[in-house]
Amino acid sequence: MAYTSFFRDTDALNAIVDIAIPALAHWRSIRVWDAGCATGEEPFTLAMVFASKLRPFPFRNLDILATDYEESSFAQFGEQIRKAQYSRTDVFWIPQEHRELYVEPTENPEVFQLNQEIRDRVRYIQHDLLTLVPPETGQSLIVCKNVLMHFTPEDQVKVLDMFFQALVPGGYLALDGNQAMPEIFADRFKRLEPGVPLFQKPAE
Ligand SMILES: C[S@@+](CC[C@H](N)C(=O)[O-])C[C@H]1O[C@@H](n2cnc3c(N)ncnc32)[C@H](O)[C@@H]1O
Numbered sequence: 001m002a003y004t005s006f007f008r009d010t011d012a013l014n015a016i017v018d019i020a021i022p023a024l025a026h027w028r029s030i031r032v033w034d035a036g037c038a039t040g041e042e043p044f045t046l047a048m049v050f051a052s053k054l055r056p057f058p059f060r061n062l063d064i065l066a067t068d069y070e071e072s073s074f075a076q077f078g079e080q081i082r083k084a085q086y087s088r089t090d091v092f093w094i095p096q097e098h099r100e101l102y103v104e105p106t107e108n109p110e111v112f113q114l115n116q117e118i119r120d121r122v123r124y125i126q127h128d129l130l131t132l133v134p135p136e137t138g139q140s141l142i143v144c145k146n147v148l149m150h151f152t153p154e155d156q157v158k159v160l161d162m163f164f165q166a167l168v169p170g171g172y173l174a175l176d177g178n179q180a181m182p183e184i185f186a187d188r189f190k191r192l193e194p195g196v197p198l199f200q201k202p203a204e
Contacts, residue, residue, distance in 0.1 A: 002068075002077075004038040006045050006086075006093040009145050012174045013049065015198035016141070020172040021053045024140055030062045033139045033166065035129055036147030037066035040081035040122070041090065044114050046143065047121045048098045059121070067127035067135055081124040084114040129159050134166035142167060145176040157182055164188055170203035 007013060024030045030050070034043040043066035050062050068077050091103055091112045102118045113119075127135045129147070142163050148156045160182065163173055173189060175181070175197040181189055189199035 002038040004041045004146075006041045006090065007095065008042065008045070008093075009176050011177050011195075012143075012145060012197050013045065015193065015196045016046070016143070016172075016174055017049050017053065019192055019198060020141055020174070021050060023170075024172075025054055025058055027058075027140060028061065030058065030140050031136075031138055032062065032064045032141045032143065033134075033136070034064060034066045035127075035142060035144040035163075037068050037077065037081070037124070039077055040066060040084065040124070041086070041093075042066075042143065042145065043081070043122045043124075044084065044118060045094075047114075047118045048094070048102050050121070051102065051118060052098065059117075062121050064122045065136060066122055066124045067129075068124075069128035069130075070126055075126060078124045078126065081122060084119045084122075085111050086113075087111060129162070130155060132158050132162050134162055137166045138168055139166050139171055140168060141172045141174065143174045145174070145179075148175070148179050153182070157184065160185060160189075164201060167201045169201055171201050173199045173201070175199070 032046060037043050043064050047064055051059055066081055070077050088110050102115050103112050104115050106113050125135055177197050192198050192200055
């Protein structure tokens with residue numbers, strides 16, 4: 001199921017805003033991988049929260065790679081993310097202060113579009129997590145929410161291990177609040193706050 005919405009899972013999102021973004025703001029380049037992005041509301045949410053926290057220069061160095069395996073052969077997620085157009089009901093979930101800055105009307109009064117500044121930061125490729133080969137390595141932050149629950153416990157471990165390999169030392173991993181971190185990762189992914197699904201790969 002590809003259900004998603006803007007500004008979903010506020011626990012993980014608030015931790016990204018309060019903990020990960022202030023730390024990443026000092027990095028020369030910020031590479032984010034949103035794994036299992038569905039129709040794009042999640043990667044665009046990330047672009048908006050980064051935009052609101054970063055100065056223009058580090059924001060231009062932000063690269064958000066959005067991936068999904070897409071059951072349909074029409075590559076509709078890629079097309080949706082390229083257009084970045086969403087219905088009035090969809091954009092209702094974007095807090096007003098972000099909507100005013102980053103969402104524009106279109107000729108159709110029921111359809112809205114993320115502005116160019118936000119669109120430029122997000123790119124999409126089709127990718128199946130169960131290949132266990134990351135599309136790109138050197139990631140600063142990986143976000144994987146409401147996806148791992150579809151996998152067997154064995155596959156969850158393999159995918160989390162792939163995320164570990166794809167992150168740079170000191171990089172962050174955000175999951176959804178329902179996703180348990182398997183015990184065998186206790187030394188590898190450090191939970192940053194009790195009960196909050198944001199983890200850090202130890203810096204070397
Ligand atoms: C419920 S949606 C979650 C979307 C978004 N992450 C969120 O939390 O709002 C789950 C997504 O995982 C994707 N997915 C499922 N299995 C996958 C796989 N093996 N590789 C990549 N994406 C997968 C589905 O296509 C779907 O878009």
